[in-house]
Amino acid sequence: MAANKIRVATTSLAGCFGCHMSFLDIDERLLELLEHIEFDRTPLTDIKQCGPCDIGLIEGGVCNAENVHVLKEFRKNCKILIAMGACAFNGGVPALRNHYSLKDCLEESYLQGVGVVNPLIPNDPEIPLLLNKVHPIHEIVKIDYFLPGCPPSGDAIWTFLNELLAGQEISLPYQAIHYD
Amino acid sequence: MQLEEQTITIDGQKIPFQSGQTIMDAALAAKIYIPHLCYHPEFKPHGSCRLCTVMVNGRYESACTMPSVAGQEILNNTKELNENRRALTQMLFVEGNHICPGCPKTGNCQLQAVAYYVGMLSSHYQHFYPYRDLDPSHPDYVVDFNRCILCELCVRASRDVDKKNIFAISGRGIKAHLIINSPSGKLEDTDFAVGDKAAFVCPVGAILRKRTRYTTPIGERLYDKQSIRIVGDSQQLHAGATKYGRK
Numbered sequence: 205m206a207a208n209k210i211r212v213a214t215t216s217l218a219g220c221f222g223c224h225m226s227f228l229d230i231d232e233r234l235l236e237l238l239e240h241i242e243f244d245r246t247p248l249t250d251i252k253q254c255g256p257c258d259i260g261l262i263e264g265g266v267c268n269a270e271n272v273h274v275l276k277e278f279r280k281n282c283k284i285l286i287a288m289g290a291c292a293f294n295g296g297v298p299a300l301r302n303h304y305s306l307k308d309c310l311e312e313s314y315l316q317g318v319g320v321v322n323p324l325i326p327n328d329p330e331i332p333l334l335l336n337k338v339h340p341i342h343e344i345v346k347i348d349y350f351l352p353g354c355p356p357s358g359d360a361i362w363t364f365l366n367e368l369l370a371g372q373e374i375s376l377p378y379q380a381i382h383y384d
Numbered sequence: 385m386q387l388e389e390q391t392i393t394i395d396g397q398k399i400p401f402q403s404g405q406t407i408m409d410a411a412l413a414a415k416i417y418i419p420h421l422c423y424h425p426e427f428k429p430h431g432s433c434r435l436c437t438v439m440v441n442g443r444y445e446s447a448c449t450m451p452s453v454a455g456q457e458i459l460n461n462t463k464e465l466n467e468n469r470r471a472l473t474q475m476l477f478v479e480g481n482h483i484c485p486g487c488p489k490t491g492n493c494q495l496q497a498v499a500y501y502v503g504m505l506s507s508h509y510q511h512f513y514p515y516r517d518l519d520p521s522h523p524d525y526v527v528d529f530n531r532c533i534l535c536e537l538c539v540r541a542s543r544d545v546d547k548k549n550i551f552a553i554s555g556r557g558i559k560a561h562l563i564i565n566s567p568s569g570k571l572e573d574t575d576f577a578v579g580d581k582a583a584f585v586c587p588v589g590a591i592l593r594k595r596t597r598y599t600t601p602i603g604e605r606l607y608d609k610q611s612i613r614i615v616g617d618s619q620q621l622h623a624g625a626t627k628y629g630r631k
């Protein structure tokens with residue numbers, strides 16, 4: 205029956221995984237959801253590349269080159285792309301670093317920071333290059349839906365996905381939409 | 385002979401007004417919500433945020449500055465006007481640095497509440513991420529310029545009520561910004577004090593009392609349960625502030 209299932213991919217870019225934790229907060233309803241959906245690339249399946257999907261859920265903004273790459277991969281493969289959470293929405297807490305130059309941030313973290321031993325700015329080629337600023341994802345690709353919140357509650361995610369799967373217009377109660 | 389009551393019509397609803405009242409004044413007295421940020425019933429209107437823009441006899445006018453005139457046909461809560469308001473709100477968000485999860489005003493913030501009211505789900509535009517300072521110099525207050533929306537309420541309160549002229553907006557257009565009137569530009573070098581009216585009027589998290597934040601649990605804050613349309617402005621959190629719009 206897998207052929208009829210809605211394929212969903214999720215990822216956390218410059219986020220804290222809080223939105224994914226909130227997604228798991230739908231608890232046993234996840235089993236009900238799994239009757240209608242199957243997962244592609246997501247931290248839950250550990251699939252590394254996103255294939256063709258119906259829905260992509262993005263947590264986090266973009267702070268490095270890999271984030272941009274993954275975000276574009278999602279946009280290419282997902283029919284509907286959803287920005288989930290405060291960081292995807294406007295950069296969120298990681299965007300607080302936008303006040304400072306990247307150089308200052310790195311020096312503060314790895315050279316002058318409190319309790320730093322062996323001061324050294326990491327430069328292994330495996331580490332994705334940081335962008336000068338953190339950006340919300342709508343500045344990089346087209347986003348179809350936004351679900352703000354830091355994080356959005358499990359109930360909000362549940363209601364949102366249900367209405368989306370049912371082909372309804374999304375209508376969340378007042379309390380479900382917040383930016384914090 | 386009794387004078388006939390003067391009325392205006394907002395979204396089909398006839399409401400009375402008294403001479404000298406603006407459309408905003410009359411609407412608030414009749415418990416009709418017109419979104420606003422720079423308006424405060426105790427101060428002379430400033431007319432700068434344009435959130436309160438309504439359609440008066442077919443023309444855009446700001447409700448907080450437009451006098452009520454008998455027979456005006458006003459449109460307020462329409463899809464088009466609320467979409468314009470949403471765009472204005474989005475511009476306010478991208479023009480400053482509004483990271484709500486890290487802001488002490490969150491849950492009690494009028495900009496946020498208006499954004500919820502107009503259904504803002506994304507900031508839509510490209511963020512400026514301007515570099516703006518923070519002034520923690522004063523023993524009791526901190527001024528975070530990142531969140532100032534240039535409503536001039538603190539300017540008006542300090543000038544017209546406190547008679548201290550501590551705040552001003554300097555620069556034009558995109559360069560407009562809040563300044564503090566002291567030789568150092570720091571709040572500690574002014575006579576700003578805890579009881580000042582200017583300490584209670586900021587609708588956002590730009591002028592904040594130290595050591596008093598994060599005291600209300602999430603779920604209990606001013607705008608957690610109900611829309612600003614019902615709850616009213618954020619200044620009501622402070623003693624002595626005007627309350628209106630409450631059910």
Ligand code: SF4
Nearest residue numbers: 482484487490493589
């Ligand atoms: S001032 Fe209001 S909108 Fe701005 S960050 Fe604080 S809570 Fe959010």
Ligand code: SF4
Nearest residue numbers: 532533535536538586
């Ligand atoms: S500091 Fe607050 S009250 Fe003063 S202009 Fe800015 S937003 Fe308005």
Ligand code: FES
Nearest residue numbers: 420433434436448
């Ligand atoms: S409330 Fe009327 S212009 Fe700001």
